[in-house]
Amino acid sequence: MMTEISSDVIRGYNDTMILYILKKEPSYGYEISKQIKSISDGKYRIKETTLYSAFTRMEKNGYIESFTQDQDPEGSGKKRTYYRITDSGRRYYREKCDEWSLTKDVIERFIELEGEGEENGND
């Protein structure tokens, strides 16, 4: 049985991933989902519905702003809705990063990995 990404942990951090990408430049749904896939080496693929509902939520919260733009001359696909990160979104991203450190730190006190300490044959 393959170990898979925990959607319970990811929950709430999807926003962070999206903001991480938007920090560099404005982008749109399909492109972002491909970037998440490639950055994670295919280990995580955000679901479409999750992605678009994150957009709605984050726009409502003022972390991102949408705008439409004529697509590239190459004109691949339909019209797109682009999103750009706001100052508030950047702040939120930084907070989530801090929160991550803290949370990770706590969770790891309850995690034991093979070949970590515990040298004296337990069990």
Next chain:
Amino acid sequence: MMTEISSDVIRGYNDTMILYILKKEPSYGYEISKQIKSISDGKYRIKETTLYSAFTRMEKNGYIESFTQDQDPEGSGKKRTYYRITDSGRRYYREKCDEWSLTKDVIERFIELEGEGEENGND
């Protein structure tokens, strides 16, 4: 504004924390909640309802077993329901630890902390 533990990340890992404690010896609700608090240096306090609903869920899933035991001669408090981890629970715990490594690894590709790499002024 104090950064706090993300209950979105914790979500699902409450079970793992509980199992981590039960791996050592059987225990009961109140005691477990105090241990979680102390192991995390007070940084995380599991909510009562979260704790007891985790018991119900994990017992249903066969990760833990309950039993009642006469309390210590000191007899502090009411009757208690003790829980012990099962083999299946130990396996589940190990899987969650593996899952954690993987998930952490992926999330951290989207996290930037102050004073981490990024020496060549990007942006």
Next chain:
DNA sequence: TGACATACTTTGACAGTCGTAGTATATTTA
């Protein structure tokens, strides 16, 4: 007597994820 710690249960709300399905255009393949 009253506060506080211990020990747990019930109920119901909430938020983020996700399966399913549908719409629509453009490009590639048979």
Next chain:
DNA sequence: TAAATATACTACGACTGTCAAAGTATGTCA
């Protein structure tokens, strides 16, 4: 030319774990 595939998104509804609020009950301590 038809079908498959990639692009780009929306709508709906179910599910799950968390958690606030409130209640029950016992023991300890001032």
